Amino acid sequence: MTQHRLREGFGYGVVATIAMSILMLVALVSEMSPMPQPIPKAIVAQLFGSGIPKPLLMALAVGLHLGYGGLFGAVLAGVARPVTIRKGLALGIGLWAVMQVTFLPFLGWGVFGTAIIPKIAAATLILHLVYGGVLGWTMDRDTSSAAGASPTTTD
Template sequence: MSEETFKELGRSWGQGISIGICVAVLTAVVSILANRSGMAPFPQPPALAFAETLAGRELPMPVGLLFHTVYVTGWSALFLRCSPWQGAGAIVVLSLLLWGGVLLVFFPVVGWGFFGLGVGPQMIPGSFVPHFLFGLFLWGLDRVWPR
């Protein structure tokens, strides 16, 4: 696709990255509050678990937050910049695909089993909530962010 086609499709990279960072911060705040209150079903923050799996050792929480920020910002910016499908329906599909990826790829990689069932069945709805919030925040910020 040409640069002109991309301009017609979505936002600039700068806008996508800016919105993505905001989505990452909002979802991180909710996740941190859920972890501290004991509402989150995860044995540890998922992004930190992934970073520790890659590093093969324990890491401090800021590394997990960095992984979370890069992951959320990357998907947000890529979607807002490159997706030929925009709007609420497309964001729902993206959120569901990312949730499926967590259940089928991410959880097994970090040792939590398919669907997180190595930890327990609460991992399925527990991992849906942050992906729902991701979609909600991405949709809302995309609607209100100036073009």
């Protein structure tokens, strides 16, 4: 496992997190999201308290979200050969499941968001499928292009 592969995985993880975050923010702004606030922001507020200045809160939330997404992109790059869309989607579903039973209860939103509204589970699943799909697609395209193969591998 090379550092280059891990760095690429981290970078693609950040790209996938940005794609996921754009969708999340569009849903929040358009009031289509069942979540009362972005989950990264809620986690940082829960960890550091409500008195944290908003610019610092947002910087920490964005940094943590991008770092977490990048970290798991690197993990996928390190353990999966080749990285494919299917493997990216599986990672997204796994991260979603962990979030449902750890982070949402930590926020007081209940397992699968049921303390607020069960639609949170579906909304966050869509977001994590976007993350995993973009991660798998971009990494698959990169490795397929480098090998001269078709970038549409889905295995």
